[in-house]
Structure formats: structure tokens, C-alpha cells
Amino acid sequence: MIKLKNLLVxxxxxxxxxxxxxxxxxxxxxxxxxFDGFVERMGAGVRELGRGNTGSADTAxxxxxxxxxxxxxxxxxxxxxxxxxxxxxxxxxxxxGIEGKVGKRMGVGFAMLYRGDTDFKVIxxxxxxxxxxxxxxxxxxxxxxxxxxxxxxxxxxxxxSYDNLDxxxxxxxxxxxxxxxxxxxxxLSWFRQWNDKWSSSVVIRNLSFSRNxxxxxxxxxxxxxxxxxxxxxxxxxxxxxxxxxxxIMGKTVHAWMEALDYQVADTLLAFDPxxxxxxxxxxxxxxxxxxGTLRVGMDDLDxxxxxxxxxxxxxxxxxxxIEVDYAxxxxxxxxxxxxxTIGLRGYIP
Amino acid sequence: MKLGKMKxxxxxLLMGSALCxxxxxxxxxxxxxxxxxxxxxxxxxxxxxxxxxSYSGVTxxxxxxxxxxxxxxxxxxxxxxxxxxxxxxxxxxxxxxxAERRRLPAVYTGSKLGLxxxxxxxxxSGRTSRPTGYYTIRDLNSVIENPLDAPVDExxxxxxxxxxxxxxxxxxxxxxxxxVARGALGVMVHDMSGKRxxxxxxxxxxxxxxxxxxxxxxxxxxxxNPEIFxxxxxxxxxxxxxxxxxxxxxxxxxxxxxxxKNLKDSRVTGLWMGGEPLQIIAETNYKKKDNVIGGLWRIYxxxxxxxxxxxxxxxxxxxxxxxxxxxxxxxxxxIAFIGKTAYVLVHAVGGSISGYLKLDSRGARAWDQDDDGKxxxxxxxxxxxxxxKAIIMSMCAFPLTKDRMGLAIATxxxxxxVSADSGATWSVILNRARLNNNLGSIRMVPxxxxxxxxxxxxxxxxxxxxxTIEVFSYDMRKVRTIVKDAVRSAxxxxxxxxxxxxxxGRDDHGKDCTMGVYYIRVKDNHGHIGxxxxxxLGGNFR
Numbered sequence: 001m002i003k004l005k006n007l008l009v010x011x012x013x014x015x016x017x018x019x020x021x022x023x024x025x026x027x028x029x030x031x032x033x034x035f036d037g038f039v040e041r042m043g044a045g046v047r048e049l050g051r052g053n054t055g056s057a058d059t060a061x062x063x064x065x066x067x068x069x070x071x072x073x074x075x076x077x078x079x080x081x082x083x084x085x086x087x088x089x090x091x092x093x094x095x096x097g098i099e100g101k102v103g104k105r106m107g108v109g110f111a112m113l114y115r116g117d118t119d120f121k122v123i124x125x126x127x128x129x130x131x132x133x134x135x136x137x138x139x140x141x142x143x144x145x146x147x148x149x150x151x152x153x154x155x156x157x158x159x160x161s162y163d164n165l166d167x168x169x170x171x172x173x174x175x176x177x178x179x180x181x182x183x184x185x186x187x188l189s190w191f192r193q194w195n196d197k198w199s200s201s202v203v204i205r206n207l208s209f210s211r212n213x214x215x216x217x218x219x220x221x222x223x224x225x226x227x228x229x230x231x232x233x234x235x236x237x238x239x240x241x242x243x244x245x246x247x248i249m250g251k252t253v254h255a256w257m258e259a260l261d262y263q264v265a266d267t268l269l270a271f272d273p274x275x276x277x278x279x280x281x282x283x284x285x286x287x288x289x290x291x292g293t294l295r296v297g298m299d300d301l302d303x304x305x306x307x308x309x310x311x312x313x314x315x316x317x318x319x320x321x322i323e324v325d326y327a328x329x330x331x332x333x334x335x336x337x338x339x340x341t342i343g344l345r346g347y348i349p
Numbered sequence: 350m351k352l353g354k355m356k357x358x359x360x361x362l363l364m365g366s367a368l369c370x371x372x373x374x375x376x377x378x379x380x381x382x383x384x385x386x387x388x389x390x391x392x393x394x395x396x397x398x399x400x401x402x403s404y405s406g407v408t409x410x411x412x413x414x415x416x417x418x419x420x421x422x423x424x425x426x427x428x429x430x431x432x433x434x435x436x437x438x439x440x441x442x443x444x445x446x447x448a449e450r451r452r453l454p455a456v457y458t459g460s461k462l463g464l465x466x467x468x469x470x471x472x473x474s475g476r477t478s479r480p481t482g483y484y485t486i487r488d489l490n491s492v493i494e495n496p497l498d499a500p501v502d503e504x505x506x507x508x509x510x511x512x513x514x515x516x517x518x519x520x521x522x523x524x525x526x527x528x529v530a531r532g533a534l535g536v537m538v539h540d541m542s543g544k545r546x547x548x549x550x551x552x553x554x555x556x557x558x559x560x561x562x563x564x565x566x567x568x569x570x571x572x573x574n575p576e577i578f579x580x581x582x583x584x585x586x587x588x589x590x591x592x593x594x595x596x597x598x599x600x601x602x603x604x605x606x607x608x609x610k611n612l613k614d615s616r617v618t619g620l621w622m623g624g625e626p627l628q629i630i631a632e633t634n635y636k637k638k639d640n641v642i643g644g645l646w647r648i649y650x651x652x653x654x655x656x657x658x659x660x661x662x663x664x665x666x667x668x669x670x671x672x673x674x675x676x677x678x679x680x681x682x683x684i685a686f687i688g689k690t691a692y693v694l695v696h697a698v699g700g701s702i703s704g705y706l707k708l709d710s711r712g713a714r715a716w717d718q719d720d721d722g723k724x725x726x727x728x729x730x731x732x733x734x735x736x737x738k739a740i741i742m743s744m745c746a747f748p749l750t751k752d753r754m755g756l757a758i759a760t761x762x763x764x765x766x767v768s769a770d771s772g773a774t775w776s777v778i779l780n781r782a783r784l785n786n787n788l789g790s791i792r793m794v795p796x797x798x799x800x801x802x803x804x805x806x807x808x809x810x811x812x813x814x815x816x817t818i819e820v821f822s823y824d825m826r827k828v829r830t831i832v833k834d835a836v837r838s839a840x841x842x843x844x845x846x847x848x849x850x851x852x853x854g855r856d857d858h859g860k861d862c863t864m865g866v867y868y869i870r871v872k873d874n875h876g877h878i879g880x881x882x883x884x885x886l887g888g889n890f891r
Contacts, residue, residue: 033824232863
């Protein structure tokens with residue numbers, strides 16, 4: 001039996017690595033980094049970050065409106081999460097979520113994801129620094145779920161982004177726009193808890209109301225049309241997740257895996273592999289001490305380690321479960337490591 | 350066309366990049382956006398006129414020549430134009446089709462007046478389009494505004510201000526007169542021979558065959574009083590030459606006459622004289638439907654009695670049937686003369702292509718022929734005159750040393766280039782921020798771009814290194830490798846290779862990266878790593 005478990009864990013790992021490798025082999029015509037949607041790609045929540053940004057197949061993932069709105073169907077209490085990251089090169093990020101149960105079978109949640117740069121030097125053509133800007137990029141999600149059975153839930157979330165480049169003040173003679181909002185996009189999801197060991201998820205992200213159901217929009221950087229308008233396309237994403245829970249040496253171990261397909265084209269469905277970027281995520285976590293969890297994971301080629309600790313705060317007769325999470329991140333392609341992350345989550349019973 | 354539009358976009362972006370000329374005073378030049386260069390009288394001295402957005406200024410540069418023959422910058426000093434509502438570079442210089450409106454005449458007139466430039470003030474729409482007079486710049490403390498009255502009513506001036514723009518200067522040092530070509534207003538003379546300086550404006554009267562004083566608020570009669578686009582004093586005869594909308598006219602002691610049968614009714618928009626032996630070059634330019642039809646004409650060493658079209662030769666010297674005007678619509682921005690050679694600076698209409706032709710006694714000779722058989726006549730970025738692709742706005746010859754003439758070119762965004770060997774090699778002079786050794790500081794210049802424009806990766810290494818430059822998105826996905834293990838030398842100011850070390854806002858497959866912040870990593874082979882940041886305002890999904 002142990003052999004079977006090891007085999008499964010190995011399969012998950014190999015699968016994630018394989019999907020990462022595929023990303024290298026099939027990106028001949030597009031670089032994912034040049035496409036809209038990095039805020040979404042970078043995930044949300046320090047707990048999930050510590051295990052490779054995996055969260056779509058875990059009913060405890062927060063904010064669920066981002067990870068998989070179907071998870072909201074499993075909420076029993078009001079959950080709140082707050083997270084902060086300070087990455088190298090003046091990058092800061094964070095996520096906030098609040099979610100809860102509505103009626104017997106439904107849930108609703110809100111999530112906000114934030115990324116920014118606190119020190120972007122605006123340099124002109126005369127090689128002179130005009131000042132420092134703080135561009136910021138955020139996404140908002142409003143999610144709804146319906147729990148169809150004890151095991152299945154379906155979710156829908158609406159998302160939009162708000163970006164502020166913060167450089168207009170340095171271009172006085174142009175009536176420049178600083179902030180941009182994307183139209184609403186739709187994310188659909190399904191979650192199934194197969195049994196006490198296995199769970200799975202399917203999330204389709206970034207559908208919109210255009211002809212090809214693509215999240216495509218035009219942004220005009222200047223109010224007086226002195227700058228050329230720009231078109232953005234946020235790739236459609238198919239995110240398939242798998243979760244497995246087992247006991248190893250008396251300790252509860254979770255293995256998570258997600259395979260993501262980014263369709264980097266303004267088409268309804270593209271079958272040309274050149275128009276797809278596949279990446280994978282894999283993560284493991286083990287409750288090494290009571291309420292204390294260690295995590296390890298890999299998101300594409302980036303490595304993560306994490307830790308979390310759960311405790312309760314009693315106020316009167318009420319007990320409020322709290323969890324503090326930490327993650328260490330190594331962005332391997334750039335050779336940058338991030339030690340400053342912290343996440344907090346809790347429930348109001 | 351797209352390139353041209355993009356250039357305009359960038360122009361607009363960069364024109365707005367300055368909050369105040371004085372607040373961000375440039376290190377070497379007033380700005381890297383140089384519109385004109387001109388001699389400053391002394392050996393090795395050169396004027397440059399720049400505009401960094403709202404403000405304009407001049408820089409006086411002094412050069413020497415090293416033992417190896419390269420140009421050495423000895424000193425630079427700047428002075429700004431006092432107001433942001435006046436400048437020598439009219440707004441439409443990027444947009445206009447007509448040749449006379451696409452150049453900025455910068456004429457050195459001697460120590461009395463110094464460098465003469467046109468002067469424009471802002472109109473109601475905030476554009477510096479309104480012809481207002483001219484600047485005379487004797488030294489950095491004497492940037493003098495010389496306003497000129499427009500002898501037409503205000504409404505006429507508002508409708509088509511550029512019809513009355515100053516587009517040429519000539520100084521008659523013998524008679525102490527400055528002649529100013531004023532388009533539809535004719536030609537003005539500023540007489541300094543008497544105690545009082547007097548200005549008189551003349552129009553060319555075709556019926557009477559004479560120059561007559563223009564009456565205040567007289568009705569425009571362009572049929573009988575054609576526009577005068579340029580003016581020159583013949584260096585040997587001291588006759589006054591006028592380039593007009595109806596031919597080329599010369600006023601001498603024997604009267605006024607149309608000097609060229611071949612250009613009799615042509616719209617002659619520019620006139621240049623110089624060189625040894627003397628060359629007289631005229632440009633014709635008119636619009637036919639949407640096309641700008643240009644032509645270059647010349648009298649070389651008085652071998653011909655009239656102007657003849659300049660021949661375009663292949664690399665072997667064979668005259669070609671087709672020339673650059675068959676490839677694009679070009680206008681002449683400036684002409685410099687050194688010895689037998691004329692350097693004719695041209696700029697494509699509605700595009701960013703610019704460069705200079707080298708005219709010898711036979712014509713413009715191609716310097717190369719590419720694999721497709723296309724002859725290369727234009728010298729510029731490809732021949733090392735600039736180290737970045739920038740529009741060349743102006744060109745001049747100036748005395749570099751007692752016995753050597755220098756060539757200088759002004760570029761839109763890349764400072765100036767100076768050559769001590771008639772254009773064989775060039776030295777680029779532009780503003781550069783101080784950098785720390787061994788990738789201690791990386792600067793993206795400029796740091797905000799639109800796709801297709803270039804942000805220079807500026808860095809310095811202390812010893813020869815193999816450099817790898819890569820661009821990462823915010824989520825640290827690599828989107829572009831700019832150079833890999835490229836050898837770069839140690840340099841006192843920067844080790845960047847401006848031709849290669851640039852990011853154009855695109856990924857490895859040539860696709861525009863979406864609007865956002867990108868991180869540029871520079872690595873050497875000695876373990877040093879530096880990071881810079883650039884923002885692209887996005888392009889179009891293709």
C-alpha cells in the first residue's frame with residue numbers, strides 16, 4: 001500500500017515537472033510574461049504560495065473567489081484572509097479575501113489581489129531621473145458557488161482589474177491616463193471531493209463577452225489621443241487541479257497538483273500547440289507537529305517553502321480559529337529569493 | 350507611415366517629459382533632442398540648439414582633435430531660452446510635408462550677430478507654430494529675441510501661420526545686412542549699416558521684375574508675389590539669391606532676373622552654396638495629390654550654365670535611372686560643404702528615415718549595394734554617424750582646428766555626432782548619467798516606452814566582460830534575451846553597445862509586450878548582476 005502511495009506522489013511530481021517542461025517546448029510564438037494577467041498568474045495567499053501556489057482543489061484555500069469559486073460552496077463560517085509579500089526589486093504584493101455561506105447550499109466571496117512596484121525610476125531621454133513612480137496592479141473577484149451534492153460544487157466568479165501606472169505626472173504636455181480598468185471577465189469552476197483522499201477541480205478563467213469569448217480590450221494611454229492605443233489580451237486559462245491526502249509515518253500529508261493551459265491567442269479555441277503555454281504546479285504539506293505544517297512546492301520553475309501554524313483565540317465563549325503562514329520563494333529564472341511574506345487567515349464562527 | 354506615427358507618439362511623449370528646463374539641466378547638452386547645429390566662429394566651437402519638452406536651450410561645445418585624429422570634447426556650457434512659449438523649433442517640423450517647413454535654418458553670420466535661428470511662439474492651441482521673429486546668439490549670455498511684425502492681419506496669420514514662417518537667413522557682411530526669407534511675406538532685410546537698425550520687407554513683383562517694398566496689410570497675391578523660401582549671398586559676386594515658389598531669382602547690380610531656365614517655374618524651396626570649387630545646390634519641392642515630389646539640382650564649379658538634376662551613381666560610378674526620390678518622399682534638412690564634397694541631409698516625409706548623401710563632382714555615389722540589389726545612398730546609422738536609430742535633424746561643417754574642417758550632425762534624441770575626418774568616423778556627444786562600475790547601476794534610457802521605441806540598457810563594467818541582458822516580466826518570466834555573452838569593453842562612462850543593448854518593448858518572438866513594468870537583468874561573466882526597470886505602455890496584440 002505504501003508503494004502505491006509513493007507511486008501516486010511520484011506521478012504527481014513527474015506530472016508537474018512534465019508540464020513545466022512542456023512550457024519550455026511549446027512557447028515558440030509567445031512568451032507568457034508578455035501577456036496581460038501577471039497578477040492572476042502569481043496566485044494569492046501565503047499558505048498556498050508555500051506549497052507551489054496550489055489551491056484550486058483544496059476546500060480550505062482562500063481567497064476562494066480567486067482560487068476556485070466552487071470552494072465557496074463548502075464554507076460553513078465567515079472566512080477572512082490577509083496576505084503580504086515583499087519581493088526583491090521593490091515589488092510588493094498582497095491579497096485579501098472575505099467569504100461565507102449563503103443559505104444551505106451556496107456561498108459567496110470577495111477577493112482582491114494586489115501587486116506593485118514601490119520605486120520605479122522615471123528616466124527621460126536625456127538620461128535624467130525625473131522622479132520615482134509607484135505603479136500598481138490589482139484584481140478584484142466576486143465569486144458565487146452552488147453546492148450541488150455533498151461532493152460537488154459549481155462556481156462562478158466575475159473579475160476585473162485596475163491598474164495605475166503612476167507616471168502621468170512626469171509627462172506634462174500629454175494628457176496622459178494613469179489608471180486603467182479592464183472589463184469584467186468570467187471564471188467558471190467545478191470542484192469534487194471524490195472521497196476522503198482525493199479531490200479535483202477544473203477552473204476556466206478569463207472568458208469575456210467578445211466575439212471569441214476572449215478577454216480582450218483596448219486601452220488608451222492618453223486622454224487626447226496623442227499616444228497610440230494599446231490592445232490587451234488576457235489568455236484563457238484551463239486549470240485542472242488534483243489533491244491527495246494520506247498518512248505517512250503517522251503524519252497527515254497532502255499532495256497538490258495543478259496543470260494550467262494558457263491559450264495565448266484571441267481565438268475561441270485553438271488547437272495549435274504554438275498558441276498554448278502549459279505550466280504546472282505541485283505542492284506538498286505535512287502537519288509535522290500538532291497544528292504546525294511545513295510545505296514545499298514548485299510553481300513552474302519557481303521553488304517555494306512554507307510553514308503554517310494554527311491556533312485559536314477565545315473571546316468570551318467564542319473560539320476564533322486563526323492560522324499564520326509564512327513562505328519562502330525562489331524565482332529561479334531570475335535568481336531572486338523572497339524571504340518576506342506573511343499571511344493571516346481566520347474564521348468567524 | 351506607421352513608423353512615422355509612432356515617432357510622433359514618442360515625440361509627444363518625450364516633448365512632455367520635462368517639467369522645467371532649468372530644473373533638470375542636462376549634463377552635456379541642454380537636451381539630447383537636438384534640432385540644429387551651427388558653427389560658433391572659433392576653431393573647435395559649435396552651437397547646438399535643443400528642446401527638451403517645454404523649454405529650449407543652446408549649448409556651446411568646444412572640441413579638439415587628439416593625436417589619433419578623434420574628436421575630444423573639451424568643454425560644454427548651456428543657456429536656456431527664458432520662456433517656454435517661444436522656441437526655434439516649430440511644432441509642425443515633424444508633421445509638415447513641404448520642405449521649407451521641415452527644417453530649422455541655423456546660419457552663422459559672424460561675430461556681430463552670431464548664430465541666427467528662427468523664432469516661433471505658441472498659438473491658441475498651445476503649439477509653437479506662430480512665426481514671431483528670429484534669435485541671434487552671440488554667446489551664452491546673449492540669446493537675443495528679435496521679434497518681427499507680421500504685415501498681415503491677425504486672421505490671415507492665424508489661418509496659415511506657416512505660410513509666413515522664416516525659412517532662410519543670409520548675412521551680407523559687406524553691406525552689414527541680414528536677409529530673412531519669410532515665405533508669403535517675401536524677404537526682409539535687417540540693415541545694420543547705419544546708426545539705426547532698420548527692417549524692410551520686400552516682395553518679388555513678377556510683373557515689374559523687381560523687389561518692391563511690401564505694404565502693410567497688403568492683400569496676398571501669390572501669383573504676382575510668389576513666396577520666398579530661402580535666401581543666400583553668393584560668396585564671390587555678393588549677389589542676393591532668392592529661392593521662390595516661381596523659380597530662382599538673383600538680384601545683382603544689373604537688376605533682378607530669373608537665373609535658371611530649368612527651374613523657371615519650379616517651387617524652389619532651398620538653396621545652399623559652398624565648397625571648393627563652389628557648388629550651388631537647389632531643392633525643388635511640391636505636392637501632387639498626396640505625394641511630395643522633391644528634386645535636387647546643382648551647379649558644380651560653374652561647369653554648367655544652368656542647374657541640372659543631381660545624378661545618383663552606383664558604387665562603380667554608373668549613373669542610375671532611379672534615385673532615392675523613387676523610394677520615398679524626401680526633403681532636404683541641411684547641406685554642409687567640405688572641399689569638393691557636399692553633404693546633403695535628407696529626411697523622409699511621414700517616416701523616420703534620414704541620412705545624408707555625399708555629392709562629389711559627378712553626383713551622389715552609393716556606398717553599398719545590398720543583397721537585393723538596392724543601392725545604399727544614405728549615410729547615417731548604418732555607416733556609424735549615429736550609434737542609435739535617431740532622426741538626423743541638422744548638419745553643418747565647422748572649423749575644428751586651424752587646418753581641419755569638422756562635420757557635425759544633430760539628432761532627435763541621441764545628441765550630436767562630430768567627425769574630424771569628413772564622416773569616416775564619428776564621436777557621439779550626449780547626456781549620460783554617471784554609472785557605477787561592474788553593473789553597480791543600470792539605467793534604462795528612457796524608462797517609459799511604447800513598443801517599437803528603444804530603451805537603452807545603460808551600464809558600465811570595469812574590465813572587458815561577456816554581457817548577457819534579459820528582460821523579465823513582473824512575475825519573473827523571461828520574455829526576451831537581448832544579448833547573450835556579448836563582449837563589452839571597460840569604459841569610463843558606459844560600456845553599453847547602443848546598437849545592440851536596447852529593449853524595444855517586445856518579446857523574443859517580436860510580439861509587443863502588454864502594458865506594465867518589466868525588469869532587465871544584466872549579467873557579466875565575473876559574477877556581477879545588475880537590474881534595471883522599464884515600463885512599456887503596450888502595443889497591439891498580433
